[in-house]
Amino acid sequence: MMRIGILGGGLSAVTLNRFLKPESEILEKEDRLGGLCRSFCTQGFHYDVGGHILFSKDAALMEAVKEVLAGNLNYCRRNNQILFKDRYVKYPFENALGALDKEDVYDCLITYLKNENPKPRNFKEWIYYTFGNGIANNYLVPYNSKIWKEPLENMELGWVERVPRPPLEDVVKSAVGIETEGYLHQLHFLYPATGGIEALVTAMCRPDAQVITNYEIKKLKKSGRKWLVSDGTIEREYDEVVSTIPLPELVSCLEGIPAKITQAVSQLRYNQVRVVLVGVNHEGLMDKSAVYVPQADAVFHRLCYMGYFSRANVPAGKSSIIAEMTTWNRHALYQVPDEALVERVIADLERLGFLHKNEVVATEIRNFPYGYVVYDLDYQRLVGCLRDYLQSLGIQLLGRFGEFEYINMDEVIRRGKRLAEQLNERFAANNG
Numbered sequence: 001m002m003r004i005g006i007l008g009g010g011l012s013a014v015t016l017n018r019f020l021k022p023e024s025e026i027l028e029k030e031d032r033l034g035g036l037c038r039s040f041c042t043q044g045f046h047y048d049v050g051g052h053i054l055f056s057k058d059a060a061l062m063e064a065v066k067e068v069l070a071g072n073l074n075y076c077r078r079n080n081q082i083l084f085k086d087r088y089v090k091y092p093f094e095n096a097l098g099a100l101d102k103e104d105v106y107d108c109l110i111t112y113l114k115n116e117n118p119k120p121r122n123f124k125e126w127i128y129y130t131f132g133n134g135i136a137n138n139y140l141v142p143y144n145s146k147i148w149k150e151p152l153e154n155m156e157l158g159w160v161e162r163v164p165r166p167p168l169e170d171v172v173k174s175a176v177g178i179e180t181e182g183y184l185h186q187l188h189f190l191y192p193a194t195g196g197i198e199a200l201v202t203a204m205c206r207p208d209a210q211v212i213t214n215y216e217i218k219k220l221k222k223s224g225r226k227w228l229v230s231d232g233t234i235e236r237e238y239d240e241v242v243s244t245i246p247l248p249e250l251v252s253c254l255e256g257i258p259a260k261i262t263q264a265v266s267q268l269r270y271n272q273v274r275v276v277l278v279g280v281n282h283e284g285l286m287d288k289s290a291v292y293v294p295q296a297d298a299v300f301h302r303l304c305y306m307g308y309f310s311r312a313n314v315p316a317g318k319s320s321i322i323a324e325m326t327t328w329n330r331h332a333l334y335q336v337p338d339e340a341l342v343e344r345v346i347a348d349l350e351r352l353g354f355l356h357k358n359e360v361v362a363t364e365i366r367n368f369p370y371g372y373v374v375y376d377l378d379y380q381r382l383v384g385c386l387r388d389y390l391q392s393l394g395i396q397l398l399g400r401f402g403e404f405e406y407i408n409m410d411e412v413i414r415r416g417k418r419l420a421e422q423l424n425e426r427f428a429a430n431n432g
């Protein structure tokens, strides 16, 4: 009987386990499953690792997600805003030009229509080429610089198809004040009615799943035809392993790694996410789904209103915001102590008019070492080299940091199911 070890216990791992026919076991270093899809609670305020909403271009997949959540669902319509100069402008920016001052509308529209930017070679040039100088300078460049913490000219083009391009008609309509909506695939989204986004992981997990928590994988090696996995104390044995843990963590568990692999893994660019929950003593922070904050002097790039996704996320009579910040080990924000960052977030929220300091009744900060894959100019070379090497050892890779790709929950679910089907076929073939 084939036995599969699933390294890591996030959404990709529970999805794979759900659809696998051979016996499998999930090994997770934290005290519970969920990874980036965990939800947390302090003083009755529930929050996720940044806003986690369920949407997809794949309608069949969304139907399957609904079935898994079995009625524990809120149907929401996006109300995202961008804080632009002194006002809120609907998201996406290019669908709300009519809300800007006339000079800004003119600047955005004329440079969109008369766009002479050359064919792009990097992400920054792509923004100018696709949207024109006005939209780029006013919003897309400042906002993207904040989230990626990497000069945009150092980012490649391989991933940009996930940023939808607006139809010309929509940009013109929006400039003259006719209502349009962009990014239609996420205009309507789902969110669990109770339990935060972690409810999806709980629902996806088979009731009879074999799960070992508090098991931090430290060693992985092949012995004959078996894989041996160890946390430094207890060794476990499998016929196959699928790794959903971040590539740098996986490589550090292996012995006898060639120098070029160690070097490649040390050069991978990714951002940590720091999340600050701020609960207030009134219901005023529930009218929007999220606010995008391109201003360079505000520490956060995005704010999510947890009570908008579900009233169950906030105590009666109260509401909350979560502030998201990205950083990495060469960025100043990396060193800022937790307490100082919470204070800075509250000060920025007050200065920008979101709340008054004396309304705050709860705060909590959490840091997640792996948040966003950054597609710098070395991405293809480094990730290609690592994947080839790990696959040559016979290790299957899965998930956002397992495969090292900027993928969301829908794609994680799709890939988890697809890999399960491939392994099921191999299992069936081996059994005659």
Ligand SMILES: Cc1cc2nc3c(=O)[nH]c(=O)nc-3n(C[C@H](O)[C@H](O)[C@H](O)COP(=O)(O)OP(=O)(O)OC[C@H]3O[C@@H](n4cnc5c(N)ncnc54)[C@H](O)[C@@H]3O)c2cc1C
Residues within 6 Å of the ligand: 007, 008, 009, 010, 011, 012, 013, 027, 028, 029, 030, 033, 034, 035, 036, 037, 049, 050, 051, 052, 053, 054, 055, 215, 216, 217, 218, 244, 245, 246, 249, 273, 324, 370, 371, 372, 398, 399, 400, 401, 402, 407, 408, 409, 410, 412
């Ligand atoms: C700020 C933010 C907002 C997001 N918003 C959305 C959204 O709105 N909609 C959407 O669809 N997606 C969103 N996502 C993406 C979504 O979170 C991911 O696609 C998904 O959670 C990835 O699941 P995973 O299982 O691949 O990885 P992970 O959740 O990272 O799981 C990996 C697991 O491996 C474990 N692990 C690591 N090292 C070890 C070790 N040595 N031993 C054992 N276990 C280990 C970790 O603890 C973790 O549980 C967002 C992500 C972020 C960061």
